[in-house]
Amino acid sequence: MSAADLMAVLLAEHLRYDFANPANPANDHLIFSKGHASPLLYSMYKAAGAITDAELLTFRAAGSRLEGHPTPRLPWVDVATGSLGFGLPVGAGIALTAKRLDHLPYRVWALCGDSELAEGSIWEAFELAGYEGLDNLTAILDVNRLGQRGETRHGWDIDAYARRLQAFGWHTVEIDGHDIEAIDAAFRQARRTQGQPIAIIARTVKGRGVKAVENVDGAHGKPVPDADEAIAELGGIGDLAVQVMPPQSASSPALAARAARGSTDGRTGQMFMPSYEPGESVATRTAFGEALVALGDLRPDVVALDGEVADSTKAQAFADKHPDRFFECYIAEQQMIATALGLQTRGWVPFASTFAAFLTRAYDFIRMAAISRANLKLVGSHAGVSIGQDGPSQMALEDLAALRAVHGSVLLYPCDANQTSALVAAMAEHEGISYLRTSRGNTPVIYRPDDEFHVGGSRIVRAGADDQVTIIGAGVTVHEAIKAADALAGQGISARVIDLYSIKPVDTGTLRLAADQTGRFVTVEDHWPEGGLGDAVLAAFGNGHQAPALTKLAVHTMPGSAHPDEQLREAGIDAKAIEAAATALIANVAVG
């Protein structure tokens, strides 16, 4: 209700949107960063004729598209909102896409609450937009003073916001958010301002128009006490229809070039990717960088983002070859993900990389990406204790657990360069959220360039008819598993080795067969024991399928600094530890 006047003027006069064709590339983008104002958004859709009164009344009912907070089940919604501080950053990402790649004149309008201005992610977006001069982005700050619990830090001190935004390079306009003429003038100014993003900082009244709740603390998120009275106060039942102006048609050379992509689609298979000679020693992060370059050569829609560590993640190779499609996001992981989400709403295929440990900084954004049905490729380098000396703050040891619990995610963890190459190609083809975990140190190339790897696959590295145990690793632990199998062979024990490079989805068939044939599993992972590879293996069982006897090797104690080999030994995930676990399991000794 505090933002109703603002949105009424926007819808009637300034939004350029073709509701009949949400895919029109020239459409503006309207993002309710304050997703809890969804009734207002849905009312706008109703006024625009996009939904009916009957549908509007399904608000929050089972099966309705009109959820408590907006999601892309509605074709006019770019990303789900409802986690405050998320919508504006994505809006900045879309605005940047317009400037850098689409070269289209659409505008982004982001409605923000004042409470969410406390989120650091919002300031990452303000910084990006101010620095890049995104004059196609308008942030509409609905400063109604009252958060969910009491007054915000700055209350109605809209100057406090203006000062901050100006310092961040924004043009600001301060208005009474219920003065229709002032609102209209502000939007006109927004469309006119060049070289700077604009913030319309509107002093508004929460619950405006209904005395029982107007400017009343404690009424957040609750129905009005008397609906009939409220309707009467608001002027009775109406049937407002607004003719929303469609955008002028516009053409984009970049989009035209990208549209030619269809013809190269099939070429993104492994055969056009970089290949490596077995026996070479190459870090999977290096192979990722080289694969990304090749993908960029093949596909004009592939773009890359990095959190100011491209020299480490090796996304630098892409930045060098395809600078026009590379986005330096600086040390602002939330905005990096938000920019990637903005890019994918416009059909670009983003790979976003940083140290795997620092992706945790953006975990909520990745959660929201899943609700947004996003096409997002994540790459985390420097995973696990095997990075060595830098210490635990730099080691991702929870990334598999966290990202495995993202709805619909795919988790890939290669152990050699050829496999990395194939999996990067597979990620590009996969629609949805996927994650590639790369390693810091060099590992031997053990696969041939034409070996095939795919989402949901695994690789039997060795197997025999007399296997007494199956060792399952991924990434760096595959190499330890192979060494352990060699050592076990010396003891007369035949061990199967499975490279479970697809942690999610997991290759249920291969694992079940191995369980039937060998009866015993040793899983080994460079990760905490919870939620990673070992748990992924167990997910292949249950629901009527008996799990094998299993020993899970993982990192149990907080590491410090040490050489990579020392780290693997100390954590008990090296070849020796695997060998010991396998022999204990075969001897049927309980170890925990």
Place this chain on the structure above:
Amino acid sequence: MSAADLMAVLLAEHLRYDFANPANPANDHLIFSKGHASPLLYSMYKAAGAITDAELLTFRAAGSRLEGHPTPRLPWVDVATGSLGFGLPVGAGIALTAKRLDHLPYRVWALCGDSELAEGSIWEAFELAGYEGLDNLTAILDVNRLGQRGETRHGWDIDAYARRLQAFGWHTVEIDGHDIEAIDAAFRQARRTQGQPIAIIARTVKGRGVKAVENVDGAHGKPVPDADEAIAELGGIGDLAVQVMPPQSASSPALAARAARGSTDGRTGQMFMPSYEPGESVATRTAFGEALVALGDLRPDVVALDGEVADSTKAQAFADKHPDRFFECYIAEQQMIATALGLQTRGWVPFASTFAAFLTRAYDFIRMAAISRANLKLVGSHAGVSIGQDGPSQMALEDLAALRAVHGSVLLYPCDANQTSALVAAMAEHEGISYLRTSRGNTPVIYRPDDEFHVGGSRIVRAGADDQVTIIGAGVTVHEAIKAADALAGQGISARVIDLYSIKPVDTGTLRLAADQTGRFVTVEDHWPEGGLGDAVLAAFGNGHQAPALTKLAVHTMPGSAHPDEQLREAGIDAKAIEAAATALIANVAVG
């Protein structure tokens, strides 16, 4: 090297620190927010006589306290750093603790890199400190222009930082970071400035003093090319000793009152906590709020923080009763955790609450809290699909997976009010990171006030000699499990029901016994299938202990809005689904 001059002056003239007694409450706090400058920090310890040359040379070696990035294995380090954007927020938390609770004159000095100023979390801290006027906090911005990969957004434009900080209410001083007199004057000003935090914005040169790397891009995190030459350039081998001035002794009534805590320690058991009559209907979030008030009554060291949703998490009850120990953190979850960490470095016992879904925003900070060996109590409300209509953005469905993978964490998930009361008391006594997952809706009180619950425990809700299956739930699903057991009894099937309220550590003994006695498990959780209760149950097996036949019920499809009962049914985690899973399991039907 860029910050060496800054730190030399700080150590010699302005830091007040008793290195012989790091626990001295009057000590200043020195935080290297740019943790990768650890060699400088350790050199300061060496110069101060806190460590020897011999130890200094163990830098990054296995077993050394001198890790690649600082951790509290060193007694002078408050929190681990190395994830950029983390140290300054904690520093702001410590400074706030000094003002609000300790009432001690210690100062906080935080050395920040310029790259990390891109992190939103830094701006949450700037906002907090500016708004609260934390004049005991000095941020030393080492603006050396070069990040790990190339130049930062603002390079040497130190005015850009000054404008932003001034807008956030900070006093700023811009200096040449290699001008000793200017540095000294700035620190003097920092100690004099009242009512505002101060930022010393220092233009510095990366690699200062060694020509081969001075102001050279691409030299980040690498050894100098020629160590002997570098030593010669820097003036040869020296043996600098600095007499660091200890703080003046100071007394704190609040700390004196808290010290009396010893006598009340035993009283924080269940018996002094709120109790509920079996049969009442109470939300566990409500019971949490009431338990927190009782804890606050009993223990002067307990403090509460909330992310502007205290009316929903019910921390509001504590805010009403103990306003002096309540911290409104607004919608800035990273700073909320950082403030909690600041509080616990000073011996306070913080409970930080928000919607469980929004704790994901601070996941990296929680990861860093574990490396920091912190004593931190987290409370997440509105978990799971059972919240109902608000939709997926508000539903925590990955919190158990993410937080279970935090090193050393404890995860508690109560199903009734008496249990909540007991577990909140247990959390207060537990040292380390613990997490309480509460539910939105009312649930029946099924336990008696004197029933005992503890970290690592479980509760057998029903059991018989002929149990053919064990149903394991926690929180809302316990009640569904009981209903399912009733229905199964009607079919002549006897089912054991375990309330696995301690998800981590898990009650291995009870689960193994149930596996031996009933042979079949149905686990049921209001969470994605990955990494939650089902996986926690499986963690009791393996390592030589055979897992039972198991069916895991969890949320598999993205929910929308619906009534809580509809949500449970739709997700397949209600009593009917449990009953069906149990009968299928007993009939030995594979279902997936």
